[in-house]
Amino acid sequence: xxxxxxxxxxxxxxxxxxxxxxxxxxxxxxxxxxxxxxxxxxxxxxxxxxxxxxxxxxxxxxxxxxxxxxxxxxxxxxxxxxxxxxxxxxxxxxxxxxxxxxxxxxxxxxxxxxxxxxxxxxxxxxxxxxxxxxxxxxxxxxxxxxxxxxxxxxxxxxxxxxxxxxxxxxxxxxxxxxxxxxxxxxxxxxxxxxxxxxxxxxxxxxxxxxxxxxxxxxxxxxxxxxxxxxxxxxxxxxxxxxxxxxxxxxxxxxxxxxxxxxxxxxxxxxxxxxxxxxxxxxxxxxxxxxxxxxxxxxxxxxxxxxxxxxxxxxxxxxxxxxxxxxxxxxxxxxxxxxxxxxxxxxxxxxxxxxxxxxxxxxxxxxxxxxxxxxxxxxxxxxxxxxxxxxxxxxxxxxxxxxxxxxxxxxxxxxxxxxxxxxxxxxxxxxxxx
Ligand SMILES: Cc1ncc(COP(=O)(O)O)c(C=O)c1O
Numbered sequence: 001x002x003x004x005x006x007x008x009x010x011x012x013x014x015x016x017x018x019x020x021x022x023x024x025x026x027x028x029x030x031x032x033x034x035x036x037x038x039x040x041x042x043x044x045x046x047x048x049x050x051x052x053x054x055x056x057x058x059x060x061x062x063x064x065x066x067x068x069x070x071x072x073x074x075x076x077x078x079x080x081x082x083x084x085x086x087x088x089x090x091x092x093x094x095x096x097x098x099x100x101x102x103x104x105x106x107x108x109x110x111x112x113x114x115x116x117x118x119x120x121x122x123x124x125x126x127x128x129x130x131x132x133x134x135x136x137x138x139x140x141x142x143x144x145x146x147x148x149x150x151x152x153x154x155x156x157x158x159x160x161x162x163x164x165x166x167x168x169x170x171x172x173x174x175x176x177x178x179x180x181x182x183x184x185x186x187x188x189x190x191x192x193x194x195x196x197x198x199x200x201x202x203x204x205x206x207x208x209x210x211x212x213x214x215x216x217x218x219x220x221x222x223x224x225x226x227x228x229x230x231x232x233x234x235x236x237x238x239x240x241x242x243x244x245x246x247x248x249x250x251x252x253x254x255x256x257x258x259x260x261x262x263x264x265x266x267x268x269x270x271x272x273x274x275x276x277x278x279x280x281x282x283x284x285x286x287x288x289x290x291x292x293x294x295x296x297x298x299x300x301x302x303x304x305x306x307x308x309x310x311x312x313x314x315x316x317x318x319x320x321x322x323x324x325x326x327x328x329x330x331x332x333x334x335x336x337x338x339x340x341x342x343x344x345x346x347x348x349x350x351x352x353x354x355x356x357x358x359x360x361x362x363x364x365x366x367x368x369x370x371x372x373x374x375x376x377x378x379x380x381x382x383x384x385x386x387x388x389x390x391x392x393x394x395x396x397x398x399x400x401x402x403x404x405x406x407x408x409x410x411x412x413x414x415x416x417x418x419x420x421x422x423x424x425x426x427x428x429x430x431x432x433x
Contacts, residue, residue: 004042033060110310115143224400
């Protein structure tokens with residue numbers, strides 16, 4: 001019976017003291033994590049296909065990450081990279097700058113979260129270009145601070161009563177081809193969504209020479225794990241280059257090996273001008289990083305900083321995480337992601353409610369619909385399946401309006417995927433019975 005007595009007791013206290021703005025959808029009170037598995041405070045065991053919202057990339061409490069944190073904790077907890085130097089931050093910056101590639105070199109700004117990485121990109125784009133306007137996409141999630149929230153266009157509840165937000169941002173359609181906003185189909189559409197920027201927007205309302213940056217998720221995350229067509233980012237980059245606009249990739253959810261490549265943009269053959277990173281970068285320690293081309297990150301001393309950003313523990317956790325990702329986890333994400341997606345596509349054949357199965361690597365979603373013909377979104381079915389899965393010991397999260405995301409640790413095994421699939425299918429059957 002869930003929640004167990006201790007979980008129920010703690011949740012009652014939480015109800016009194018913790019901000020009611022959080023969106024807990026089931027009563028999991030986590031106590032201990034190991035690999036893909038979570039124990040709750042009553043000793044119940046769960047298979048975690050959320051990785052703490054795509055964060056615990058190496059699995060819960062990977063021994064090498066824990067050892068790196070412990071070793072660093074014995075030496076130095078904090079000194080503030082804003083005002084002093086310390087080794088882990090310098091070494092991590094060098095590592096990230098190299099990973100981001102490009103021929104002109106990169107520099108790194110450190111914060112504590114995805115929102116801070118995006119916020120830094122937002123400010124740097126203005127600083128470097130001296131331009132005021134920006135483009136972002138409907139369905140995008142870039143974070144909750146006022147700048148990042150202004151770029152976000154995911155759910156109105158995230159913006160309600162917070163206006164006025166930062167001005168000068170125009171949202172445009174993302175290539176959500178399963179439900180094309182232009183009612184066209186790809187590739188016959190000729191990427192109408194990209195052409196619209198030049199043909200309509202830049203001709204009618206937005207002078208391109210006033211646009212600082214285009215913010216884009218390589219794969220839209222909170223919006224529904226939406227994978228754009230192969231040419232999308234290349235075409236976007238062409239437009240950006242033509243008008244001296246910076247292309248900012250928000251890889252907070254899609255980055256750090258999750259899609260089977262270090263950065264999801266690599267699947268599209270595009271090197272962005274800036275990349276925002278967080279979530280999976282440090283296996284659960286708070287860390288955000290903005291990696292920008294060296295000639296773009298040209299702001300002067302004092303123009304931006306963060307007391308805790310890039311603290312020694314998080315940097316060591318990130319260095320251990322990146323080592324594991326490069327050694328084997330990125331390859332495992334590609335391999336297991338393939339197996340997982342193909343298995344879901346197989347399952348889709350016998351379940352009319354599984355409208356769309358999509359994703360890259362271990363960033364996979366199933367979109368739930370009334371039936372495949374009408375494609376009518378079925379949010380309540382999605383919610384039921386997540387609840388049923390929880391009761392059967394599988395942790396899942398939603399994304400978009402009516403999709404379920406699967407974003408396990410990159411260390412997931414095929415046996416764990418099989419267990420997830422068995423429980424998921426049972427949960428679907430029970431919800432549609
Ligand atoms: C693509 C993307 N950008 C930014 C953020 C914000 O990250 P944080 O919650 O760490 O501020 C998220 C969080 O889900 C995200 O998915």
